[in-house]
Amino acid sequence: MLSSSFPSRSISMPRLWLINQFANTPDLPGHTRQFEVAAGLVRLGWRVGVFASDFNLTQRRYRRLHFPSLSSSERPVGIHWTWLWVSPYRQNNWRRQLNMLSFCLHLLLRLMPAALFGRLTSRAPNVILASSPQLPAAFTCLLIARLSGLPFVLEVRDLWPQVLIDQGGKTPDSPMVRLLGWMERQLYSNAHTVVVLAKGAERYVRERGARRTAWLPNGPDLEMFSPQPLPPDQPSFTVLYAGAHGDANALENVIEAARLLEQRNSPVRFQFIGDGPEKHSLIQLAAGLKTVVFNDPVSKAEIPDRMAQADAILLSLRDVPLFRYGVSPNKLYDAYAIGRPVVTTVAGSINAEVETHRLGVTADPSDPQALADAILRLAETPRPEREAMAVRATQLAHSTYSRQRIIAEYNNLLHEVNA
Incomplete structure (x- = not known):
């Protein structure tokens, strides 16, 4: 694992775009890794913009936006957080695919111009960090990074499309798996670093093209999750x-x-x-x-x-x-x-x-x-x-x-x- 010593801050605060369709703030159900990482980086001198879907994955409903509003922003603990509208879905059918594609379209229309023209005004990010499992969104971010000449880091939460084969019953030759597999290889081989949450995934991503990996697992915020005594002994x-x-x-x-x-x-x-x-x-x-x-x-x-x-x-x-x-x-x-x-x-x-x-x-x-x-x-x-x-x-x-x-x-x- 990388050294834990902090480098000295530069006078200019570096900018980071962090993209994960399913990121949440702590007031919502679901994982909050992106919020906690972003908040920590803000404290260490980064300007962080997070882009996420307002359609909550756990509850399958919108939490901030009301149509026809397509986006909204807030600044929790110094993070510039942008909620994006996406099409809704209830089950894992074609509507889920449309949900993912609508998020990708948002990213293209919103981030591509900002990345390209922002470089002329020093408003572009210094680094783009995309977090899976939404491979099409991560691939969209890779395209934006390559076209604008920005460094790209990929965080791998779940191993798509392998999970579709092992759990979803897809065959390696199915069109969806082949397309996602191609995206996966492009992401691994073109990312500056591939961050894996599961230690056992390092070998997997290296075999598929990752040149440099880092193991940064999930984990608790120790300020939120502090040791508590076991409950008093009860009949149950x-x-x-x-x-x-x-x-x-x-x-x-x-x-x-x-x-x-x-x-x-x-x-x-x-x-x-x-x-x-x-x-x-x-x-x-x-x-x-x-x-x-x-x-x-x-x-x-x-x-x-x-x-x-x-x-x-x-x-x-x-x-x-x-x-x-x-x-x-x-x-x-x-x-x-x-x-x-x-x-x-x-x-x-x-x-x-x-x-x-x-x-x-x-x-x-x-x-x-x-x-x-x-x-x-x-x-x-x-x-x-x-x-x-x-x-x-x-x-x-x-x-x-x-x-x-x-x-x-x-x-x-x-x-x-x-x-």
Whole structure:
């Protein structure tokens, strides 16, 4: 990993454009990595402009804009944040593709002129940073960077199009996969640096053309997620899942584990916070279970309190080859920071980390009986041992996954790119 020492600031404040269609401010549900990185870079002397879609991915609705308004701006903590209108969608069909393309069109019309003519007035950015998984948007940003002669950095959150093959049932020869694969190779080979969130993804991107990589994982804001004592011992043991309710999350496996535990009259209770395309069917699947509660999504700012009230935090993903090496789940690292034992069903590096550092319990994906047994084993673990898990988790959050550490690394990298 890059050195964490800060370079001295230049008199002229460098400018950064940070583009991610699904970026959020902390008052909204969904990931806030771009907000936290941008806020940290602002404190370190950067002028940061973030461009994101106003159509919230978690809630599938607009939060700031009302048609015919196509954009709006605000300045949270010194970030120049621009919300862009995109076409709506509810399911992963052609409307989702139109949603992505409308965002790309916005970028072309708004950023291309600013990049080209801004160089004449010193208003263009010094660096363009695009964050996936929206490859067409990242590719659009690459085009803007190349045509305007600006340095380009790519951040890889999810490995598209590989996820469409491993999880979505697409074949490598399908037109969509071939097109996205071509975009992917162009992005990797033409980026100054490819930033990966999952350590296991470095080999993947290098094999597809990346010349220089940096591992800057997801991680908690330690000012927001500080260690909290375990809840007082109660008759019930609460397991919290906070995140997307989609096919990739395999939450039907968790519901079945809850059913098995309820049949055994166990003290385990499940709380689900979030939304997604599978939520309605999951609620139907859990009908009649007294130990399962579904809640609406909440803002990132509310998550620490919700986690603090739980005895354990659950991370669930389907058994997909890509997930064995290519994921960096933010909720897991938030749980580490706040000091909660975790329950994970992510085969590969995630389960291995939890087992190696003794941070909780693991189960194989798609095995509800194994998951039920693991959760019951954790619930029956003496409190001092669970407290020791919490201490080890917070130590790992500070040493490896701290958002403050990642921001320092990003600052060094971007100054290097801008040199």
